[in-house]
Amino acid sequence: MILLDTHIWIWWVHDDDRLSSSMRKLIFENESDGIGVSIISCWEVAKLVEKGRLELPVVTSDWINQALSYPGIRLIELIPEICVKSTEMPGGFHKDPADQIITATSMYYNWLLLTCDNKILRYQYVETFGT
Numbered sequence: 140m141i142l143l144d145t146h147i148w149i150w151w152v153h154d155d156d157r158l159s160s161s162m163r164k165l166i167f168e169n170e171s172d173g174i175g176v177s178i179i180s181c182w183e184v185a186k187l188v189e190k191g192r193l194e195l196p197v198v199t200s201d202w203i204n205q206a207l208s209y210p211g212i213r214l215i216e217l218i219p220e221i222c223v224k225s226t227e228m229p230g231g232f233h234k235d236p237a238d239q240i241i242t243a244t245s246m247y248y249n250w251l252l253l254t255c256d257n258k259i260l261r262y263q264y265v266e267t268f269g270t
Contacts, residue, residue: 141165141268142175142215142245144254145183145237149193152206161270162253170211175250177215179240181207221247233258 143151143166150158151166166174181203187193195202207214217240225236225243232239238259245252245265252267254260260269 140173140175140213140248140250141169142177142241142248142250142252143180144241144252144256144259145177145180146255147253148176148180148206149184152202152209157255159270162268165253165268166211172211173213174209174211175213175215175244175248176207177241177244178217179237181214183237215244215248229264230262232262232264 147158147162149155151163184193184195184203185199188195188199197205206212221240221243224247225239228239228243228246232242235258238256241254242252242259242262242265244250245267249266252259252265253269254267255269259265260267
């Protein structure tokens with residue numbers, strides 16, 4: 140199982156050129172094992188739309204429902220252990236709450252996290268793929 144950071148999920152759904160061919164391949168190869176999307180990514184998409192930083196072709200709730208129906212996608216619920224882990228991350232992880240939850244989810248389940256976020260890529264306590 141792999142876990143997609145929010146921007147990777149958006150780029151994949153929108154077939155965005157910023158998503159590298161190696162990342163596309165990795166996502167495709169994991170369809171049968173599962174492609175995780177944290178519930179916090181749904182919130183983050185809605186906040187990006189609210190702030191005018193993301194335009195969607197349909198209303199936000201429809202986009203989320205459609206994007207969650209892509210092959211292999213599994214919505215990863217927020218459980219108490221991940222909530223706590225996100226507040227106890229070693230090494231001074233940065234302060235963005237969505238990134239904390241997504242990274243803690245990856246760490247909790249020991250899943251590879253696909254991201255292009257440099258702050259996450261530099262964080263030594265989580266396994267990432269970002270090319």
